[in-house]
Every structure is written in C-alpha cells, then in structure tokens.
Amino acid sequence: MSGASWVLVLNSGSSSVKYQLLDMATERRLAAGIVERIGEEGGAGDHAEALRRAATDLKERGFGLDSPELAAVGHRVVHGGTRFTRPTLVTDEVLAGIEDLVPLAPLHNPANVTGIKVARELRPDLPQVAVFDTAFHATIPEAAARYAIDTEVADRFGIRRYGFHGTSHAYVSRATAALLGREPADVNVIVLHLGNGASASAVRGGVCVDTSMGLTPLEGLVMGTRSGDVDPAVIFHLERVGGMGTDEIDTLLNKRSGLLGLCGANDMREIGRRMGEGDAAAQTAFEVYVHRLRRYVGAFTAVLGRVDAVAFTAGVGENSAAVRAAAMADLEGLGMVVDPVRNAVRSSAARLVSPDGSRVAVAVVPTDEELEIARDTYALAR
Numbered sequence: 001m002s003g004a005s006w007v008l009v010l011n012s013g014s015s016s017v018k019y020q021l022l023d024m025a026t027e028r029r030l031a032a033g034i035v036e037r038i039g040e041e042g043g044a045g046d047h048a049e050a051l052r053r054a055a056t057d058l059k060e061r062g063f064g065l066d067s068p069e070l071a072a073v074g075h076r077v078v079h080g081g082t083r084f085t086r087p088t089l090v091t092d093e094v095l096a097g098i099e100d101l102v103p104l105a106p107l108h109n110p111a112n113v114t115g116i117k118v119a120r121e122l123r124p125d126l127p128q129v130a131v132f133d134t135a136f137h138a139t140i141p142e143a144a145a146r147y148a149i150d151t152e153v154a155d156r157f158g159i160r161r162y163g164f165h166g167t168s169h170a171y172v173s174r175a176t177a178a179l180l181g182r183e184p185a186d187v188n189v190i191v192l193h194l195g196n197g198a199s200a201s202a203v204r205g206g207v208c209v210d211t212s213m214g215l216t217p218l219e220g221l222v223m224g225t226r227s228g229d230v231d232p233a234v235i236f237h238l239e240r241v242g243g244m245g246t247d248e249i250d251t252l253l254n255k256r257s258g259l260l261g262l263c264g265a266n267d268m269r270e271i272g273r274r275m276g277e278g279d280a281a282a283q284t285a286f287e288v289y290v291h292r293l294r295r296y297v298g299a300f301t302a303v304l305g306r307v308d309a310v311a312f313t314a315g316v317g318e319n320s321a322a323v324r325a326a327a328m329a330d331l332e333g334l335g336m337v338v339d340p341v342r343n344a345v346r347s348s349a350a351r352l353v354s355p356d357g358s359r360v361a362v363a364v365v366p367t368d369e370e371l372e373i374a375r376d377t378y379a380l381a382r
C-alpha cells in the first residue's frame with residue numbers, strides 16, 4: 001500500500017450509522033458523524049441511504065471518500081460466531097459467513113452486511129475489514145461459555161455465550177492498565193460498558209474470562225430498552241398464558257423492556273431528572289438497573305478471585321456519577337470505594353474515582369470503539 005493513512009470506520013446499528021474518519025499516521029480524528037432514525041420519519045429510508053448521506057457529509061467537509069488518502073474501511077460487525085475470532089479482511093466468502101450469522105444477531109448483523117456492501121460499491125479498490133464485537137470474548141473458558149442445556153442441541157444450533165462490545169472491553173481493559181501505570185498482563189479488571197446496550201466483562205491479565213451478554217446481546221445487565229436476564233420461563237408463560245407470539249416477545253424483551261419498560265424513559269439523564277421530581281417509576285428503574293449491576297460486580301469478583309480495577313465506560317458509565325456511586329456503595333468489604341469529590345468531576349479523560357491507596361481502583365475510562373476498530377483495520381490493510 002502507498003502512503004495512504006486514512007481509515008473510515010462504520011458502526012451500523014439497528015437504527016443508526018455512526019461514522020468516523022481517522023488519519024492513522026497520527027491517530028487523529030478528521031471527521032465524525034451519525035445518521036439516526038433510519039426507517040423513521042425524517043430519517044434516512046434505509047442503511048444504504050444512510051451511508052450515502054455519510055459519504056456526502058464527509059465530501060462537504062473536504063474528506064471525499066474518493067480521496068487517494070483513504071487506505072481502508074473498517075466495519076463494526078456485531079456477531080462473528082465461532083468462526084471469526086479476529087479482525088478479518090472481507091472477501092465474498094467472509095461476507096457470506098457474516099450473512100450466515102444473521103439469525104444469531106437479527107437486529108445488528110443485517111445492518112453490518114449492508115454497510116460492507118455499500119462501502120464496497122463506493123470504493124471497490126479498498127480493503128474492507130470486519131472487526132467483530134464477539135472476538136475479544138473468544139478466550140472465555142468452556143465453563144463460562146457453555147449453557148447447561150443438552151450438549152447435542154446446543155452444538156447443533158450454535159448455542160453458547162459469545163459476548164459483545166468486545167472492542168470496547170478490549171480497549172478499556174488496556175486503557176485501565178495504562179491508567180494504573182501497569183502492564184495489561186498484570187491486572188485483573190471488571191469492565192462495565194454501560195451505553196444503550198450494556199455489558200460487563202471479567203478480564204484477567206488482558207484476557208477475557210467471562211461476560212454478561214450471551215448468545216445474543218439480550219442477556220445480562222438491564223439496558224436502555226433490553227431486559228437483560230430474565231427467567232427463560234417468562235417466555236413460555238407469555239406464550240401460553242399471555243397468548244403472545246415469538247416475534248412479539250422478542251420485540252418486548254429487546255425494545256420495550258429495560259429502563260424504558262420500567263419507567264417509560266431509556267435515557268439515564270431523563271431518569272435522573274425524574275427522580276429529582278420524586279417520580280416513583282424512575283426511582284424503581286434506577287434501583288433495578290443498579291441492583292443488576294452490583295450482582296455482576298459480585299459475580300465477576302468471584303470469577304477473577306483478585307480484582308485490581310473496576311472500570312466504568314460508555315454513555316452511562318462515563319457520565320452518570322449517580323450510577324457509579326450507587327453501584328459501588330457499601331462495597332468496602334470488596335475493597336471498592338468511590339470518593340464523592342473525585343466522582344463528581346466531569347472530564348473526558350480516564351481518571352480514578354477511588355481514594356488513593358484503595359485496594360481496588362475504581363475508574364472512569366472513556367471507551368473509543370472507533371479508534372480500536374481503526375487500529376485493527378489499519379494493521380490488516382497496510
């Protein structure tokens with residue numbers, strides 16, 4: 001490859017496309033944007049149109065995708081199954097492999113496939129790299145990855161814990177070690193990625209050993225619109241007693257549950273405001289959210305045996321002092337303490353919120369999935 005050093009990163013979600021252009025010679029962000037409300041009124045009609053809007057926006061800002069500086073396009077792909085466990089150069093065969101995984105991630109993988117197809121059309125000459133959310137979790141041992149159901153059935157249908165948000169868990173666990181001035185191999189970290197989707201991971205010496213999401217991004221923590229853990233029998237009950245169909249229950253648990261289902265709002269800022277006004281449903285939603293989080297902190301403390309750091313990241317983790325304080329309250333016995341003054345500081349930098357000399361460092365570590373994807377992409381494409 002020539003001296004081209006720009007990487008375009010595409011993160012195609014179920015209803016939005018986030019894009020960033022980075023110059024990997026300096027790791028500087030040249031431009032970033034988002035096309036939201038895909039398929040809704042006032043938004044782009046579909047993902048293909050959203051990507052064309054992104055290309056037009058970049059062109060207007062002086063970064064046309066026809067530029068010879070563009071070296072590669074990196075795509076966030078949510079589900080890589082057992083087949084894709086590292087960043088992968090996209091070929092026709094790889095694209096077909098990603099399409100094969102659509103049944104395991106029906107909300108996410110179709111958008112990722114469209115993103116790859118449109119980017120290939122725009123620049124057929126460029127390497128396209130798929131970076132998988134599941135890849136960092138490929139090291140999770142069998143004891144944590146296997147569900148206790150009939151092995152033959154599980155293997156036939158690919159039912160196991162895959163885990164998601166892997167680029168974030170990888171990036172944040174390394175950045176946490178750097179914040180502590182230690183090597184990733186020397187630290188055990190619990191990473192709490194709390195965005196719209198939310199997941200926790202247990203990272204031992206840089207290697208992921210457990211995570212809260214499972215076969216799909218539905219399991220685990222309470223999320224903006226997803227329920228996280230429920231007794232699987234809730235589904236049978238809704239079918240048999242509630243007369244609901246499979247798709248209806250899927251939509252209920254993925255899109256009408258979590259914080260939204262509990263109080264009608266999926267944004268933690270609004271929940272905070274409503275709690276200030278004495279709204280009981282918002283208070284309950286907050287408490288259910290925090291209780292689930294604490295359960296996973298406890299579980300992953302046991303999984304790791306020794307915890308050096310707890311890292312809060314993504315929209316809620318980076319911005320909500322209230323969630324951090326509540327999640328870590330009364331955990332002195334586990335060595336986890338939050339200093340209220342440090343916790344109240346607003347900053348975009350990685351920082352400690354625990355007092356100096358704490359047994360466990362509690363930290364806010366901003367994630368950067370796009371930079372991580374751009375690094376993986378550039379490393380493969382150049």
Ligand SMILES: Nc1ncnc2c1ncn2[C@@H]1O[C@H](COP(=O)(O)OP(=O)(O)O)[C@@H](O)[C@H]1O
Nearest residue numbers: 194195196197266267268269314315316319320
């Ligand atoms: N200042 C803030 N205080 C509390 N929560 C916030 C704040 N800013 C953002 N959030 C939360 O972060 C969520 C979005 O997180 P983000 O990581 O950007 O999501 P995504 O999964 O879409 O990447 C919002 O829905 C909101 O709940």
Ligand SMILES: CC(=O)OP(=O)(O)O
Nearest residue numbers: 078164165196197217
């Ligand atoms: C996998 C997943 O939950 O992604 P997001 O948080 O982008 O919805």
Ligand SMILES: [Mg+2]
Nearest residue numbers: 195196197314
């Ligand atoms: Mg996110």
